[in-house]
Amino acid sequence: MTKDNTGPDNGNKWGETPDEDGKSKAAEDHASSEFALPELIAGLERLDRVYANEAVPPSLGELQAQLIAASERHRRRMLREWLLFWLISLFLLGFSLLAITSAPPLYWMVQGLIPIAGIIALVMRLGRKGRGEWR
Amino acid sequence: MKEHSNLPLWAWVVLAVLLMTQGTLLFRAARDLGRWRWFWGLWGMTTFPLPTILYLLFVVFPEHRRKQKDITEQDKKIRK
Numbered sequence: 131m132t133k134d135n136t137g138p139d140n141g142n143k144w145g146e147t148p149d150e151d152g153k154s155k156a157a158e159d160h161a162s163s164e165f166a167l168p169e170l171i172a173g174l175e176r177l178d179r180v181y182a183n184e185a186v187p188p189s190l191g192e193l194q195a196q197l198i199a200a201s202e203r204h205r206r207r208m209l210r211e212w213l214l215f216w217l218i219s220l221f222l223l224g225f226s227l228l229a230i231t232s233a234p235p236l237y238w239m240v241q242g243l244i245p246i247a248g249i250i251a252l253v254m255r256l257g258r259k260g261r262g263e264w265r
Numbered sequence: 266m267k268e269h270s271n272l273p274l275w276a277w278v279v280l281a282v283l284l285m286t287q288g289t290l291l292f293r294a295a296r297d298l299g300r301w302r303w304f305w306g307l308w309g310m311t312t313f314p315l316p317t318i319l320y321l322l323f324v325v326f327p328e329h330r331r332k333q334k335d336i337t338e339q340d341k342k343i344r345k
Contacts (some may be wrong), residue, residue, distance in 0.1 A: 146293075219307065219310045222311060227277065239312075
């Protein structure tokens with residue numbers, strides 16, 4: 131795209147030559163950079179202060195308390211998991227013993243289906259892993 | 266069927282204890298390895314000894330082989 135110099139002002143604004151335009155622009159840039167520099171420095175100092183406050187390492191006591199809290203959370207989670215497992219297991223054991231006495235075909239059918247379901251899930255998982263969809 | 270129902274009480278108790286022990290151990294072992302703990306644990310509660318055999322075949326032995334392979338590779342790297 132070329133500049134249109136055919137008009138009465140030869141493509142420039144009234145009373146401006148290309149040189150004057152360049153000079154005024156440079157002066158403007160200089161003034162704006164002079165104005166922006168202290169602001170920039172102030173901003174950086176503010177950022178430094180914020181990060182300095184955040185980057186203070188926790189005290190030993192705080193760290194210890196955090197570790198104890200994390201360990202307690204872990205212990206509670208494990209306990210909840212065991213309780214849930216035992217609860218489900220008791221039901222399952224009861225149903226299994228009931229099924230083996232009253233409906234053995236059903237019991238053996240379920241026993242056959244479980245490994246088949248496991249193998250299908252394993253194959254699907256390996257397939258996903260092979261295609262790179264796995265984490 | 267009938268033959269199952271005719272089992273004495275002590276046999277039922279032994280069977281229940283066996284299943285609970287198997288399920289619990291499988292759940293714990295699979296949790297430590299991070300491999301489908303609920304599947305192995307709950308299946309281990311329902312029958313014996315197929316879950317233990319398949320757990321050994323599909324989880325324990327492959328894991329053992331993988332570890333051995335890792336150790337061999339590490340050893341080769343160190344020797345080079």
